[in-house]
Amino acid sequence: MLHEEWKSKxxxxxxxxxxTDADKFTVSDMLTVGQQYDVVNETEEYYQIIDNSGLVGGYYKTYFKEI
Structure with a gap:
């Protein structure tokens, strides 16, 4: 499974x-405004990143800007 390798990729x-202004979900616990994160996988709608919990999470691209 590909998602099992994302953390070491x-x-x-x-x-x-x-x-972190979300309509349905609370993302402010897992993302910090102004902080940079490594993208381990990307789809049309989402970035999969290693978030503040230390685990890989998927978030809408609207929360981010590319560096």
Missing amino acids: TPIKRVEVVH
């Missing part, structure tokens, strides 16, 4: 959080 790129 070389990051694709880095992104920075620009906001």
